[in-house]
Amino acid sequence: MGISRPMTVSPSAEPDAVDTQRVRDASAIALRNLHKRFGRDAVALDGVDLDIHAGEFFTLLGPSGCGKTTLLRILAGLEAPNEGSLTIGGKDVTTTPPHLRSVNTVFQSYALFPHLSVHDNIAFGLRMKGVAAAERERRVQEIADFIKLGALMERRVNQLSGGQRQRVALARALVCEPDVLLLDEPLSALDAGLRNQLQVELQRTQKRLGMTFVFVTHDQEEAMVMSDRIAVLDGGVIQQVGPPQTVYEHPINAFVARFMGHVNLFEIDSVSGDRVTTALGQLRLEQPLAEHERHGMLLIRQEVIELGPEVPEGYNALEGVVRERLYRGSRVEYRLEVDGVVLLATASNLGQRLHAVGDRVTVSICPEDIVRLDA
Numbered sequence: 001m002g003i004s005r006p007m008t009v010s011p012s013a014e015p016d017a018v019d020t021q022r023v024r025d026a027s028a029i030a031l032r033n034l035h036k037r038f039g040r041d042a043v044a045l046d047g048v049d050l051d052i053h054a055g056e057f058f059t060l061l062g063p064s065g066c067g068k069t070t071l072l073r074i075l076a077g078l079e080a081p082n083e084g085s086l087t088i089g090g091k092d093v094t095t096t097p098p099h100l101r102s103v104n105t106v107f108q109s110y111a112l113f114p115h116l117s118v119h120d121n122i123a124f125g126l127r128m129k130g131v132a133a134a135e136r137e138r139r140v141q142e143i144a145d146f147i148k149l150g151a152l153m154e155r156r157v158n159q160l161s162g163g164q165r166q167r168v169a170l171a172r173a174l175v176c177e178p179d180v181l182l183l184d185e186p187l188s189a190l191d192a193g194l195r196n197q198l199q200v201e202l203q204r205t206q207k208r209l210g211m212t213f214v215f216v217t218h219d220q221e222e223a224m225v226m227s228d229r230i231a232v233l234d235g236g237v238i239q240q241v242g243p244p245q246t247v248y249e250h251p252i253n254a255f256v257a258r259f260m261g262h263v264n265l266f267e268i269d270s271v272s273g274d275r276v277t278t279a280l281g282q283l284r285l286e287q288p289l290a291e292h293e294r295h296g297m298l299l300i301r302q303e304v305i306e307l308g309p310e311v312p313e314g315y316n317a318l319e320g321v322v323r324e325r326l327y328r329g330s331r332v333e334y335r336l337e338v339d340g341v342v343l344l345a346t347a348s349n350l351g352q353r354l355h356a357v358g359d360r361v362t363v364s365i366c367p368e369d370i371v372r373l374d375a
Helices: 020-025 068-076 118-128 133-147 162-174 192-209 220-226 244-249 254-259
Strands: 029-038 042-052 057-061 083-088 103-106 180-184 212-217 229-234 237-242 265-267 270-272 275-278 281-284 297-300 316-327 331-338 341-348 360-365 370-373
Touching (some): 029 068, 057 068, 057 192, 057 220, 068 083, 068 103, 068 180, 133 162, 192 212, 192 220, 212 220, 220 244, 237 244, 237 254, 254 297, 254 370, 316 341
Parallel strands (some): 103 180, 180 212
Antiparallel strands (some): 029 042, 229 237, 270 275, 275 281, 297 370, 316 360, 331 341
């Protein structure tokens, strides 16, 4: 896929719309039964099967040591799997060395040359590939304009801010026109405001180019903001793959729920029809659980809990006491005690009465918002 082709954008087109030709030019990735061990006992990846679509912004999400960076390094060719196969664009590249793969990587440390100018850092890969000077200059200028680096081209890297260095690293990776771009936590060292800004810029860049991006992060919010799909890993195993909304609202098990920030998890004690007994007492579900679903846990997301005197028809109604209140600007978080256990709720404070610590409150929960999980 050439940068020169996707840089041509129709003035009437939506700026963030995906060009189908660009997507066709990008490459799909298929991982089959990948295993990776370090030494005799350290299992980094344990039978990973995964398909990443062409032109997709795909995120590998999980805690430190879950295997996400190892998986990225295998995609880059920097590590070799002990078992399994990897194909990119339908071609088996399991044993192909890094320089022969149409893949580039943006590292957490940026890995820029501090003694070179921004221009020369961007041009470095093209020079190593033997690209002619005129073509090299055209491509460097084109990507610099695209990433908005034009005014910085003669500066040395050590004169740049963190955000500017991140843009240079991205430009250097894109100028070589890879089919797949790998990003290893490139925003983790930036402050929150700049990180949020660059999340949006990265997502827009990917959509305009139609290139396949594989992004590694441990930040759940970052993954949800940027991704078309997310794979959550733990212990070298993919726990769940899906769009951000699905993974957040319908986690498949307790690990995924906890990692996505959910804390209202309760073990199922007994089941009778559409009634389930937990530490909160009996809760009515949208529909009865099947026989194989009667063991595990229930998830109640913080934001679906309603507090107030009126209970909507058909909702579960519980009585609680406010034990703690945290003001977070546009929302308020409450730590409630219900039937002797802790329940967290998040509410908008816009036009709402704020409950004080010690207040007794009615807690309303819609049966459709209770999610059943595997333990």
